[in-house]
Amino acid sequence: xxxxxxxxxxxxxxxxxxxxxxxxxxxxxxxxxxxxxxxxxxxxxxxxxxxxxxxxxxxxxxxxxxxxxxxxxxxxxxxxxxxxxxxxxxxxxxxxxxxxxxxxxxxxxxxxxxxxxxxxxxxxxxxxxxxxxxxxxxxxxxxxxxxxxxxxxxxxxxxxxxxxxxxxxxxxxxxxxxxxxxx
Amino acid sequence: xxxxxxxxxxxxxxxxxxxxxxxxxxxxxxxxxxxxxxxxxxxxxxxxxxxxxxxxxxxxxxxxxxxxxxxxxxxxxxxxxxxxxxxxxxxxxxxxxxxxxxxxxxxxxxxxxxxxxxxxxxxxxxxxxxxxxxxxxxxxxxxxxxxxxxxxxxxxxxxxxxxxxxxxxxxxxxxxxxxxxxxxxxxxxxxxxxxxxxxxxxxxxxxxxxxxxxxxxxxxxxxxxxxxxxxxxxxxxxxxxxxxxxxxxxxxxxxxxxxxxxxxxxxxxxxxxxxxxxxxx
Numbered sequence: 001x002x003x004x005x006x007x008x009x010x011x012x013x014x015x016x017x018x019x020x021x022x023x024x025x026x027x028x029x030x031x032x033x034x035x036x037x038x039x040x041x042x043x044x045x046x047x048x049x050x051x052x053x054x055x056x057x058x059x060x061x062x063x064x065x066x067x068x069x070x071x072x073x074x075x076x077x078x079x080x081x082x083x084x085x086x087x088x089x090x091x092x093x094x095x096x097x098x099x100x101x102x103x104x105x106x107x108x109x110x111x112x113x114x115x116x117x118x119x120x121x122x123x124x125x126x127x128x129x130x131x132x133x134x135x136x137x138x139x140x141x142x143x144x145x146x147x148x149x150x151x152x153x154x155x156x157x158x159x160x161x162x163x164x165x166x167x168x169x170x171x172x173x174x175x176x177x178x179x180x181x182x183x
Numbered sequence: 184x185x186x187x188x189x190x191x192x193x194x195x196x197x198x199x200x201x202x203x204x205x206x207x208x209x210x211x212x213x214x215x216x217x218x219x220x221x222x223x224x225x226x227x228x229x230x231x232x233x234x235x236x237x238x239x240x241x242x243x244x245x246x247x248x249x250x251x252x253x254x255x256x257x258x259x260x261x262x263x264x265x266x267x268x269x270x271x272x273x274x275x276x277x278x279x280x281x282x283x284x285x286x287x288x289x290x291x292x293x294x295x296x297x298x299x300x301x302x303x304x305x306x307x308x309x310x311x312x313x314x315x316x317x318x319x320x321x322x323x324x325x326x327x328x329x330x331x332x333x334x335x336x337x338x339x340x341x342x343x344x345x346x347x348x349x350x351x352x353x354x355x356x357x358x359x360x361x362x363x364x365x366x367x368x369x370x371x372x373x374x375x376x377x378x379x380x381x382x383x384x385x386x387x388x389x390x391x392x393x394x395x396x397x398x399x400x401x402x403x404x405x406x407x408x409x410x411x412x413x414x415x416x417x418x419x420x421x422x423x424x425x426x427x428x429x430x431x432x433x434x435x436x437x438x439x440x441x442x443x444x445x446x447x448x449x450x451x452x453x454x455x456x457x458x459x460x461x462x463x464x
Binding site: 019034061062063064065066067073074075076078079081102103104122124125126127128129130132133146147148149160162164172173175176177178179180181182 | 223224226230233234236237238240241244245246247248249250251252288289290291292301303305330331332335363364365367417418419420421423424425426427428454455456
């Protein structure tokens with residue numbers, strides 16, 4: 001189990017390998033479908049991104065509302081492939097060095113991960129209560145009108161992750177099932 | 184004729200939404216616990232243990248099991264000797280969803296228009312309701328909050344009758360295998376066979392309601408369920424699609440008569456956070 005803290009430099013990103021178990025602490029940003037579309041539309045128009053994602057990690061999640069007195073509700077990962085259309089350009093233009101989600105990625109995303117030393121982490125989907133316990137701070141930073149799809153800045157402590165696709169293109173979603181396939 | 188009041192239904196649906204979001208049914212939890220003992224991948228076992236811990240934490244910390252508290256899908260059976268005063272059944276269910284998602288701190292995940300506006304309705308309505316009228320004077324309401332990740336992996340095939348059992352098996356196994364880690368495996372596989380294109384999709388979803396570990400009353404379909412489950416668990420996807428021998432916890436089949444020209448098959452998956460709750464009024 002590796003302990004890692006943000007900011008997540010590309011040098012650090014490139015030392016991680018698919019299969020590494022990681023406990024991540026520091027600051028990350030949430031963004032899912034609707035926020036990605038807005039960022040993408042800006043990039044298409046060659047406009048400046050309203051958020052600095054250089055050496056940062058994006059977490060694909062849309063949390064449930066916090067109970068009174070609590071930081072956040074349940075907050076597990078959503079399916080990453082829906083962001084595939086937007087991700088290569090976002091990695092290229094923002095300097096993003098890490099992504100947290102669930103499920104396999106498209107070939108263009110994997111090529112961008114390799115080219116820009118970005119690491120793709122998997123969190124356990126459907127474990128939103130468990131993951132929420134590792135979130136210590138939550139503040140909206142952009143697109144608040146999107147509600148659960150807004151961009152939130154999260155302060156996290158020992159957030160459990162697996163490196164699913166590393167900067168060399170090693171991919172657990174392709175490699176691991178083969179070890180257990182019997183047909 | 185028995186009469187129940189609109190507000191009685193609103194209150195019942197409010198409670199169902201909250202109960203389903205926070206309490207994983209005992210049959211699903213027990214099946215996850217059994218799978219830890221048989222899973223061959225150490226990573227897979229660790230993921231299954233996290234799924235179990237998550238379900239326990241949801242109760243002890245009062246957090247929804249999953250942040251995707253779903254489309255509010257309902258299966259309702261209403262006795263023909265029952266009337267509702269103060270409003271309609273559909274209105275009452277939608278009012279209950281509005282209230283339950285607000286009071287339960289559940290996520291609103293519905294957009295008003297699928298293609299153009301995509302604006303959040305802000306209260307998780309409208310619900311998706313399947314209604315059956317039966318004999319008697321009772322009202323049975325089941326909620327199956329359905330997450331987008333697993334629902335997006337649904338599949339439908341209008342097979343030729345000559346494709347028979349082998350065609351059905353291949354289609355179901357391939358649908359689950361292709362879904363990879365997206366539907367949050369280990370999944371429960373709902374299979375509909377027969378009817379029409381719309382009917383078979385409903386059957387596949389209804390199949391998810393059967394308790395995990397229960398048998399199909401028809402021995403032929405019971406053995407088909409077991410055969411399909413074994414084949415799915417040989418695909419290697421495992422928990423979260425990250426490798427292993429527990430890709431599915433159960434396969435449930437629902438059937439209906441069909442046209443002489445048709446063999447419709449539908450697959451509807453439920454994630455390991457397979458939530459549902461029922462009330463009978």
